[in-house]
Amino acid sequence: MGNEVKQQDQIKLPQDFQALIAGFFPNTKYFDSRFDLLQVQIDESRRNQEQIKGQLKDFKSDTDKRFEQIKDQLKDFKGDTFKRFEQVDKRFEQVDHRFQRLEDKIDNLIERIDVKVYGGLKENRNLTVRLFTFALSFSLVAVIGMFGKLFGLF
Numbered sequence: 001m002g003n004e005v006k007q008q009d010q011i012k013l014p015q016d017f018q019a020l021i022a023g024f025f026p027n028t029k030y031f032d033s034r035f036d037l038l039q040v041q042i043d044e045s046r047r048n049q050e051q052i053k054g055q056l057k058d059f060k061s062d063t064d065k066r067f068e069q070i071k072d073q074l075k076d077f078k079g080d081t082f083k084r085f086e087q088v089d090k091r092f093e094q095v096d097h098r099f100q101r102l103e104d105k106i107d108n109l110i111e112r113i114d115v116k117v118y119g120g121l122k123e124n125r126n127l128t129v130r131l132f133t134f135a136l137s138f139s140l141v142a143v144i145g146m147f148g149k150l151f152g153l154f
Helices: 002-024 028-150
Strands: none
Touching: none
16 A cells, blocks of 8 residues: 555646646636637727717717808808898988988078078168168258258248
């Protein structure tokens, strides 16, 4: 038995040694599981990249749509602005026309006032001349009457 124990120890030794070496050096199952885990991580990274690419495409299309909307809004704004300026120019023309009509009315009114004032002044001059003539005539009659009384004619 002594020999058998020695042989078993010798046999055991290499098995223990193999187990020790196997502990330091992984077997193919270990590598397979690690490669599988690595493959899963790579696949997940690719899926994430595809999702990010899809999100970027969506973002790009949304951004393009927004820029198109902004361009359309700017075109509408420009068109509205030009319409408003045209309306303002028309409004200025209307106001200018109204001022022109008002100026014409004022000119006509001033002419009528001038005519009336001139006519009134002419009438007043005529009246003043008549009154002055009457006053001179009355004064002349009074002077003649006084001379007549003075000289005893009356």
